Amino acid sequence: GEDVEQSLFLSVREGDSSVINCTYTDSSSTYLYWYKQEPGAGLQLLTYIFSNMDMKQDQRLTVLLNKKDKHLSLRIADTQTGDSAIYFCAERGGNTPLVFGKGTRLSVIA
Amino acid sequence: DVKVTQSSRYLVKRTGEKVFLECVQDMDHENMFWYRQDPGLGLRLIYFSYDVKMKEKGDIPEGYSVSREKKERFSLILESASTNQTSMYLCASTSGNSWEKLFFGSGTQLSVL
Numbered sequence: 001g002e003d004v005e006q007s008l009f010l011s012v013r014e015g016d017s018s019v020i021n022c023t024y025t026d027s028s029s030t031y032l033y034w035y036k037q038e039p040g041a042g043l044q045l046l047t048y049i050f051s052n053m054d055m056k057q058d059q060r061l062t063v064l065l066n067k068k069d070k071h072l073s074l075r076i077a078d079t080q081t082g083d084s085a086i087y088f089c090a091e092r093g094g095n096t097p098l099v100f101g102k103g104t105r106l107s108v109i110a
Numbered sequence: 111d112v113k114v115t116q117s118s119r120y121l122v123k124r125t126g127e128k129v130f131l132e133c134v135q136d137m138d139h140e141n142m143f144w145y146r147q148d149p150g151l152g153l154r155l156i157y158f159s160y161d162v163k164m165k166e167k168g169d170i171p172e173g174y175s176v177s178r179e180k181k182e183r184f185s186l187i188l189e190s191a192s193t194n195q196t197s198m199y200l201c202a203s204t205s206g207n208s209w210e211k212l213f214f215g216s217g218t219q220l221s222v223l
Contacts, residue, residue: 008150035212040216041216041217042114042200042202042214042215042216042217043153043200043202043212043214044214045211045212088152088153097143097155097158097168098212100145100152100153101152102150102151102152103152103153
């Protein structure tokens with residue numbers, strides 16, 4: 001079945017850029033997503049990208065998609081302590097539930 | 111704002127008990143989902159429902175059942191709780207045409223002793 005892989009931990013200094021990477025296996029993925037989970041809360045949709053796009057920018061967030069390599073990344077510019085959370089990559093191919101990665105725990109050091 | 115409410119934030123049950131986890135959404139969403147979240151394993155889909163009285167198995171349905179008698183409510187049932195069902199349970203919902211815009215509840219941390 002489909003699989004989404006991401007590293008489990010990332011630690012950055014406040015003010016630096018964070019880059020969270022994700023790979024997926026489903027070549028028919030039409031949408032790819034980034035969700036954020038803050039401590040003690042459910043997941044919130046951060047941003048998403050259609051599979052026919054290479055890049056999407058939304059304020060401090062930049063999503064890059066390399067469809068050939070099935071690689072997705074999320075860049076957070078000027079990372080703040082409030083960005084500390086777990087970030088989940090997810091994909092969808094067709095009218096089926098999302099497949100989530102295991103989540104990357106981002107720790108921001110002041 | 112869409113609200114997905116899970117009835118309990120923390121729950122402690124004993125092995126063998128029947129456990130009900132309730133989830134209610136207030137946006138008339140057709141689709142509702144139950145996930146469990148475990149450290150290092152991410153989110154795994156247990157069951158989902160496209161409409162009232164409809165249910166579909168997810169990736170890990172064993173040991174669970176669900177009920178969707180009303181559109182706004184989706185219940186997860188553990189018929190006989192076991193210690194390996196200790197986990198964070200997350201409910202989510204979305205409208206029929208917006209699969210990406212999942213709205214999540216805050217989760218129920220279930221401990222089975």
